[in-house]
Amino acid sequence: MLKKMRISTIVLLCIFLGVSLAATAVPAAPAKPGDRLTLAGAVKNLQGRGVKEVEVEVLVNGRHLKPEGQEEEIVTGKSGSFLGEFILPPGSLPGAEVQVTAAKPSWRKIGPLPVKVVESGTDAEGNKLYQTTRSLTMYRAITPAFWISSIILLLVYVIIAGEWMHRTLAALLGAALIMFISYTLGTFDKGYFILSFEDAMRAIDMNVIFLLMGMMIIVGVLKKTGLFQWLAYKSYALARGNIFILSAILMVVTAIASAFLDNVTTMLLMIPVTIEIAVTLKINPITFLIPEVFASNVGGTATLIGDPPNILIGSYAKLTFAQFVGHLAIICLICLVITLIYYVYWYKKDYLKAETRDVERTIEYLREQYRITDVKLTAMSLGMLGFTIFLFVVHGVLHMEPSIAALTGAMVLLVISRVDIVEMLEHEVEWPTLIFFMALFMVIAGAEETGLIQIIAEWVRDASGGNLTVAAVMILWVAAIASAFVDNIPFTATMLPIVAFLNQSMSVSNDVLWWSLALGACLGGNGTMIGASANVVTVGLAEKAGYHISFLHYIKVCFIPMLITVFLAMFYLLGFEMPK
Numbered sequence: 001m002l003k004k005m006r007i008s009t010i011v012l013l014c015i016f017l018g019v020s021l022a023a024t025a026v027p028a029a030p031a032k033p034g035d036r037l038t039l040a041g042a043v044k045n046l047q048g049r050g051v052k053e054v055e056v057e058v059l060v061n062g063r064h065l066k067p068e069g070q071e072e073e074i075v076t077g078k079s080g081s082f083l084g085e086f087i088l089p090p091g092s093l094p095g096a097e098v099q100v101t102a103a104k105p106s107w108r109k110i111g112p113l114p115v116k117v118v119e120s121g122t123d124a125e126g127n128k129l130y131q132t133t134r135s136l137t138m139y140r141a142i143t144p145a146f147w148i149s150s151i152i153l154l155l156v157y158v159i160i161a162g163e164w165m166h167r168t169l170a171a172l173l174g175a176a177l178i179m180f181i182s183y184t185l186g187t188f189d190k191g192y193f194i195l196s197f198e199d200a201m202r203a204i205d206m207n208v209i210f211l212l213m214g215m216m217i218i219v220g221v222l223k224k225t226g227l228f229q230w231l232a233y234k235s236y237a238l239a240r241g242n243i244f245i246l247s248a249i250l251m252v253v254t255a256i257a258s259a260f261l262d263n264v265t266t267m268l269l270m271i272p273v274t275i276e277i278a279v280t281l282k283i284n285p286i287t288f289l290i291p292e293v294f295a296s297n298v299g300g301t302a303t304l305i306g307d308p309p310n311i312l313i314g315s316y317a318k319l320t321f322a323q324f325v326g327h328l329a330i331i332c333l334i335c336l337v338i339t340l341i342y343y344v345y346w347y348k349k350d351y352l353k354a355e356t357r358d359v360e361r362t363i364e365y366l367r368e369q370y371r372i373t374d375v376k377l378t379a380m381s382l383g384m385l386g387f388t389i390f391l392f393v394v395h396g397v398l399h400m401e402p403s404i405a406a407l408t409g410a411m412v413l414l415v416i417s418r419v420d421i422v423e424m425l426e427h428e429v430e431w432p433t434l435i436f437f438m439a440l441f442m443v444i445a446g447a448e449e450t451g452l453i454q455i456i457a458e459w460v461r462d463a464s465g466g467n468l469t470v471a472a473v474m475i476l477w478v479a480a481i482a483s484a485f486v487d488n489i490p491f492t493a494t495m496l497p498i499v500a501f502l503n504q505s506m507s508v509s510n511d512v513l514w515w516s517l518a519l520g521a522c523l524g525g526n527g528t529m530i531g532a533s534a535n536v537v538t539v540g541l542a543e544k545a546g547y548h549i550s551f552l553h554y555i556k557v558c559f560i561p562m563l564i565t566v567f568l569a570m571f572y573l574l575g576f577e578m579p580k
Contacts, residue, residue, distance in 0.1 A: 484524050
């Protein structure tokens with residue numbers, strides 16, 4: 001038996017070797033004779049940023065030429081670069097007329113433009129080699145897709161403002177319409193194509209989604225410990241029944257925390273505490289929550305890691321944590337003081353209605369009622385929260401996304417605490433809020449892809465006319481107003497090359513334009529309930545607790561103080577940050 005197995009093995013090896021030798025003995029197909037042309041280049045917009053997914057076509061003597069080994073046209077990559085190889089009949093070059101065209105929906109078609117062909121040698125088969133390079137600049141085109149995406153974006157905001165339907169449904173409807181139109185009308189006419197499904201998926205900032213999810217889980221576990229009720233008691237005891245002082249304490253604590261955490265995380269931690277305090281005082285928690293989230297956005301403006309636009313700006317402009325603090329902390333402190341005074345006055349009547357007749361008795365009652373119920377779970381939760389915060393602080397050094405820190409802390413906490421993850425996902429994770437973010441990212445990406453946001457940015461560049469003071473003021477105000485109604489993250493990303501171009505063309509000696517963008521984008525996000533991520537989270541969690549905040553009410557309470565803080569920022573920039 002063993003002998004037969006050996007013989008079979010030898011036979012199989014011989015067959016395998018025979019087939020292998022036969023395959024290697026077959027001569028390779030000779031290369032197709034002809035002139036070889038290599039075309040390389042890049043397609044960029046007016047700001048010098050590469051334009052992806054542009055179809056580049058090559059014409060030789062007016063006839064279309066397909067790239068070697070490809071069935072489709074050359075398509076630019078993420079950086080806007082392209083490369084193609086072509087085979088022409090022998091002797092065709094360099095006498096032939098070679099031209100290129102470039103086309104993409106929502107952009108003006110380029111060409112045909114002539115290219116200069118240069119002979120670079122011959123290959124092993126004696127075919128002549130030619131090469132040419134061509135950089136192209138594309139301009140935006142106002143197409144039907146531009147108007148459709150702009151109208152959809154506007155309608156989503158109007159529907160949310162009028163409360164005609166839930167904001168998550170409004171955003172999902174807008175995203176669905178953009179996809180539907182792109183793959184129906186856009187299939188037959190590229191002028192109606194708004195956004196591809198792949199680009200819609202890439203537009204969803206999963207760093208934001210996972211960051212929110214991770215912190216929601218951590219907060220959900222902490223809520224089981226009684227820690228927030230205990231904090232409510234300590235806050236009330238510190239204020240000694242004075243609601244005005246209590247409101248000021250909550251705003252200051254929120255602003256400081258937001259400078260070292262992101263403002264979304266801060267609000268996730270503060271909202272449960274605030275609701276407990278308000279319930280104890282028998283007043284509407286909204287009178288505390290709105291001032292807190294406003295203070296959160298102001299505090300987050302002061303540092304590199306406090307607000308996502310600052311992270312984008314710091315990374316692009318190579319600005320350090322110390323530079324952000326040195327240039328923005330003072331104005332943020334001033335804005336916080338003004339904000340504190342404004343909201344204490346605004347909610348004066350509500351604060352006076354709070355039940356504070358017997359402070360000592362209430363403090364004693366809170367001490368008895370609001371105790372930490374699980375010391376071990378509290379220690380584990382605070383330990384993992386501290387570890388997560390540490391990762392937030394050093395995430396730039398580690399090149400780690402904040403969402404990784406949040407998810408790591410949340411998952412490790414669930415493992416060591418043995419809290420049921422299904423319970424956390426069902427009851428603590430705000431899925432409507434997360435889905436709203438995802439859908440809104442798609443709607444904004446549609447407006448960005450068709451050129452709306454870039455057109456606004458280019459207008460700032462052209463209208464400044466080379467005057468640094470005008471440029472700084474315009475960037476501040478355009479960023480502030482736009483960030484109140486459009487998510488400040490994609491808007492900031494679009495503005496980055498504009499500011500960089502202005503810095504270079506005006507030979508700016510300091511970073512005043514970057515500080516203008518940071519102050520405008522971060523402070524402007526306070527204007528509406530959808531201007532900043534922290535606002536959306538606060539409104540969502542308040543609604544879950546039974547306290548509804550309408551779009552118009554939010555504007556009524558926050559838009560004026562937002563304008564006040566932006567005015568203060570403008571005077572600060574003109575007085576202290578402009579080159580002398």
